[in-house]
Amino acid sequence: SYELTQPPSVSVSPGQTASITCSGDKLGDKYACWYQQKPGQSPVLVIYQDSKRPSGIPERFSGSNSGNTATLTISGTQAMDEADYYCQAWDSSNLYVFGTGTKVTVL
Amino acid sequence: QLQLQESGPGLVKPSETLSLTCTVSGGSISSSSYYWGWIRQPPGKGLEWIGSIYYSGSTYYNPSLKSRVTISVDTSKNQFSLKLSSVTAADTAVYYCARSGARNPFDYWGQGTLVTVSS
Numbered sequence: 001s002y003e004l005t006q007p008p009s010v011s012v013s014p015g016q017t018a019s020i021t022c023s024g025d026k027l028g029d030k031y032a033c034w035y036q037q038k039p040g041q042s043p044v045l046v047i048y049q050d051s052k053r054p055s056g057i058p059e060r061f062s063g064s065n066s067g068n069t070a071t072l073t074i075s076g077t078q079a080m081d082e083a084d085y086y087c088q089a090w091d092s093s094n095l096y097v098f099g100t101g102t103k104v105t106v107l
Numbered sequence: 108q109l110q111l112q113e114s115g116p117g118l119v120k121p122s123e124t125l126s127l128t129c130t131v132s133g134g135s136i137s138s139s140s141y142y143w144g145w146i147r148q149p150p151g152k153g154l155e156w157i158g159s160i161y162y163s164g165s166t167y168y169n170p171s172l173k174s175r176v177t178i179s180v181d182t183s184k185n186q187f188s189l190k191l192s193s194v195t196a197a198d199t200a201v202y203y204c205a206r207s208g209a210r211n212p213f214d215y216w217g218q219g220t221l222v223t224v225s226s
Contacts, residue, residue, distance in 0.1 A: 001170065033212035035154075042203060042216040043154065054214065086154055090210045095167050096144070096156035 002091040004099035011105045018074040020102045022087030025068060030089045032070035034063060038083045046085075047072060074104070082106045109134040111204050111217035118223050119198075125191040125222055129204030136185045137162045142207050145178065145189045147200040148219075155200075159207065160187055194224045 004024040012018035022032060032050050035043035045054050047063035050070065060075045070089075074081050087099035115127035129143070136143060144159035158168040160178045168176050177190040191198060201221050205213035 031210075035212075042219055043213070044216075045212050045214050048212045048214075088154075088212060094170060096146075096159070096169075096207075098146075098154040098156060101153040 002089075002094045002097050004087055004089060004097055006085075006087060006099040006102045008100075009103045009105065011107055012074070012077045013107055014079060015076055018077050018081070018104055020072045020074075020085050020087075020104065022070040022072070022099045023068055024070075024089065024097075024099075027068050027070055027089060028066045030065075030091065032063070032065045032087055032089050034061075034070075034072045035086045035088065036081075036083045037086065043086065077104075077106055079106050109206065109215045111206065111215060113202060113204050113217045113220040115220065115222070117221060118225065119194055120226050121195055121224055122193055125189070125194050125198060125202075125224070127189045127202055127204075127220065127222070129187050129189075129217060131185045131187075131206075136180065136187065137182045140208060142167075142209060143180065143187045144205050144207055144213060146203045146205055146213070146216075147198075148203070149197075149200040152200075157189065157191075157202075196224050198222070199224045 034047040036046045037043040046061045050065040051063045062073045085102045110132045112130045119125045142159045145157040158178045175192045180187040201219040203219045204217045206215040207213045
């Protein structure tokens with residue numbers, strides 16, 4: 001089955017850049033998206049089709065996808081960005097696949 | 108503004124069937140542009156897609172759960188439902204309903220409902 005692997009945790013200082021990776025076989029051949037989930041809340045889509053931001057998502061969120069890795073970048077990280085982040089892709093066999101999740105801590 | 112709301116029992120006994128309904132408001136479930144899905148999240152763990160349905164009734168299931176899952180749609184009530192049979196403690200999770208486009212991400216989510224499997 002298709003798997004997407006993320007680092008369990010990422011720490012970042014306020015105002016700095018956080019990068020979260022998502023690895024999967026030939027992931028660059030698929031569209032990747034990213035969700036933000038704060039404690040006790042439903043996930044929120046922050047990036048779709050590799051690098052597009054839904055309406056209302058701040059410009060500090062950006063994405064890329066190439067080879068076997070998709071990356072979510074948070075520039076000028078703020079305390080409010082502390083959350084769990086999940087990547088997700090669509091695979092023809094396994095349909096919707098979520099990544100393992102990354103906890104972003106703003107120190 | 109589109110809203111999704113899950114409903115159903117919060118406690119299910121082992122070996123029984125978990126049943127949940129998602130009510131869609133602020134939009135039609137019969138829109139040809141969208142699919143309607145179920146995703147779950149065990150306490151403290153990650154997200155797992157369960158399956159999705161199109162308004163016509165076409166269904167797509169996670170291969171790992173396919174043998175136990177049935178998703179149906181009731182366009183007259185603007186609702187879709189999930190049945191998961193032969194549940195065990197491993198099925199304890201927050202269950203979310205959500206909307207997606209074809210092969211597109213989930214852009215609207217319900218608030219989620221916790222279902223505990225316990226005797």
